[in-house]
Amino acid sequence: MEQYIIKGGIPLNGEVEIGGAKNAALAILAAANMTDETVRIENLPDVRDINALLEAMQDIGARVERLDRHTVTVNGSCVENCIVENENMKKIRASYYLLGALLGKYKRAEVPLPGGCNIGSRPIDQHLKGFKAMGATTRIEHGFIIAEAEELHGAHIFLDMVSVGATINIMMAASMAEGNTIIENAAKEPHVVDVANFLNSMGARIKGAGTDVIRITGVSALHKTEYSIIPDQIEAGTFMFATAVTGGNVVLQNVIPKHLEATTAKLLEMGCQICEYDDAVRVMAPKKLQATHVKTMPYPGFPTDMQPQIAVSLALAEGTSIVTESIFENRFRYVDELSRMGASVKVEGNVAVISGVEKFTGARVNAPDLRAGAALVIAGLAAEGITIVDDIYYIERGYENLDEKLRKLGAQIEKVASEKEIQKFRLKVG
Numbered sequence: 001m002e003q004y005i006i007k008g009g010i011p012l013n014g015e016v017e018i019g020g021a022k023n024a025a026l027a028i029l030a031a032a033n034m035t036d037e038t039v040r041i042e043n044l045p046d047v048r049d050i051n052a053l054l055e056a057m058q059d060i061g062a063r064v065e066r067l068d069r070h071t072v073t074v075n076g077s078c079v080e081n082c083i084v085e086n087e088n089m090k091k092i093r094a095s096y097y098l099l100g101a102l103l104g105k106y107k108r109a110e111v112p113l114p115g116g117c118n119i120g121s122r123p124i125d126q127h128l129k130g131f132k133a134m135g136a137t138t139r140i141e142h143g144f145i146i147a148e149a150e151e152l153h154g155a156h157i158f159l160d161m162v163s164v165g166a167t168i169n170i171m172m173a174a175s176m177a178e179g180n181t182i183i184e185n186a187a188k189e190p191h192v193v194d195v196a197n198f199l200n201s202m203g204a205r206i207k208g209a210g211t212d213v214i215r216i217t218g219v220s221a222l223h224k225t226e227y228s229i230i231p232d233q234i235e236a237g238t239f240m241f242a243t244a245v246t247g248g249n250v251v252l253q254n255v256i257p258k259h260l261e262a263t264t265a266k267l268l269e270m271g272c273q274i275c276e277y278d279d280a281v282r283v284m285a286p287k288k289l290q291a292t293h294v295k296t297m298p299y300p301g302f303p304t305d306m307q308p309q310i311a312v313s314l315a316l317a318e319g320t321s322i323v324t325e326s327i328f329e330n331r332f333r334y335v336d337e338l339s340r341m342g343a344s345v346k347v348e349g350n351v352a353v354i355s356g357v358e359k360f361t362g363a364r365v366n367a368p369d370l371r372a373g374a375a376l377v378i379a380g381l382a383a384e385g386i387t388i389v390d391d392i393y394y395i396e397r398g399y400e401n402l403d404e405k406l407r408k409l410g411a412q413i414e415k416v417a418s419e420k421e422i423q424k425f426r427l428k429v430g
């Protein structure tokens with residue numbers, strides 16, 4: 001089991017390159033199986049979830065070629081059966097995108113019930129409701145969701161809540177259904193738009209992605225394309241809070257500043273200065289962060305995937321902050337770990353009341369999930385002394401070379417795998 005070991009207290013400084021968006025890339029890879037022609041995908045993050053999905057696609061017969069670390073070609077013409085048995089697909093959330101993609105193309109899909117971060121109950125009833133409205137039957141047997149249809153037809157679908165996964169899944173299946181589909185109360189996240197742009201570049205006819213009404217006219221076949229994935233707004237936001245909390249000054253390259261607006265607005269309220277360029281942003285931290293309140297919301301609101309990172313930063317701000325988590329019911333599991341480092345946070349239901357403290361002190365903590373894990377790394381960067389973050393497997397689901405990127409910004413952080421390596425780090429940093 002690997003850990004991150006961090007000697008905190010160093011302001012981050014310099015430039016960091018942000019990778020492609022995991023949550024866009026996962027859906028785009030699944031959608032790449034919807035044509036018999038070869039699709040080239042660039043700016044793919046090299047993270048565990050992506051590699052697990054690529055492996056599962058190969059298991060069902062897709063031909064995947066890695067041209068370089070961030071570029072693949074996918075050819076789905078050899079997909080032999082639509083039964084996804086790969087064990088890892090139980091663990092990741094985005095395996096559900098194979099349902100929409102395979103159902104759209106082959107009118108049949110069998111996929112394990114998805115996993116992902118343990119941040120709430122995470123039902124997929126809206127995905128299934130959409131498929132049913134398009135003429136599919138769905139059932140759950142032996143841990144698999146089976147969706148099949150004689151033929152898929154367009155439908156008018158109202159989502160009961162704003163769901164990124166359901167919006168994208170329905171959009172994929174509807175791209176190859178007969179006739180017109182309308183998705184109302186659709187998610188507007190940048191990755192919904194990215195997946196729509198990708199499908200359109202393959203010949204799909206999707207309009208309105210990025211608004212809450214998406215209209216899709218089904219086509220009978222999709223064709224080859226070359227596509228570059230958008231930058232990861234959550235990776236970018238994570239580095240922005242890491243900069244803020246360490247009192248640093250960092251330029252993030254390869255970002256779309258518009259996608260970061262909710263994060264930027266909060267950092268400004270907390271006293272940071274932000275400069276926006278065409279495809280970069282600079283974050284300059286103040287001497288002391290100020291408290292603020294935040295509520296997670298679907299895009300363009302403040303992202304739930306950034307909630308632990310802002311909460312950790314507020315725990316070191318001057319004053320009392322209120323963080324309300326309105327998307328997932330179990331996304332404060334990191335708070336006990338943070339308390340070990342000296343944070344003062346009281347959680348009641350979906351609200352955390354955070355009284356800023358003067359400093360954190362390093363401790364050994366567990367990453368309970370992906371973003372909470374990243375947030376604990378941020379806490380370690382700011383803490384006095386040494387922090388060890390266990391279970392970094394979760395963090396690596398969604399961050400490529402987090403330790404390396406932080407080291408380039410001056411942080412003292414290393415990935416270690418044994419007590420011996422931990423001791424070596426302690427001796428090195430003094």
Ligand SMILES: CC(=O)N[C@H]1[C@@H](OP(=O)(O)OP(=O)(O)OC[C@H]2O[C@@H](n3ccc(=O)[nH]c3=O)[C@H](O)[C@@H]2O)O[C@H](CO)[C@@H](O)[C@@H]1O
Pocket residue numbers: 023024026093094120121122123124125126127128161162163164165166187304305327328
């Ligand atoms: C792989 C991926 O892209 N994961 C992202 C995706 O997850 P995911 O697609 O699971 O999140 P959704 O947007 O679907 O979930 C939003 C809310 O709707 C509920 N819901 C959703 C679908 C459904 O059928 N029924 C239902 O009740 C969920 O429990 C949650 O409370 O969007 C989340 C919200 O931005 C992000 O935190 C995740 O990082």
Ligand SMILES: C=C(OP(=O)(O)O)C(=O)O
Pocket residue numbers: 023092093094115116117118119305370371398
């Ligand atoms: C919650 C997340 O991922 P997943 O939906 O894959 O669990 C995330 O990316 O923060």
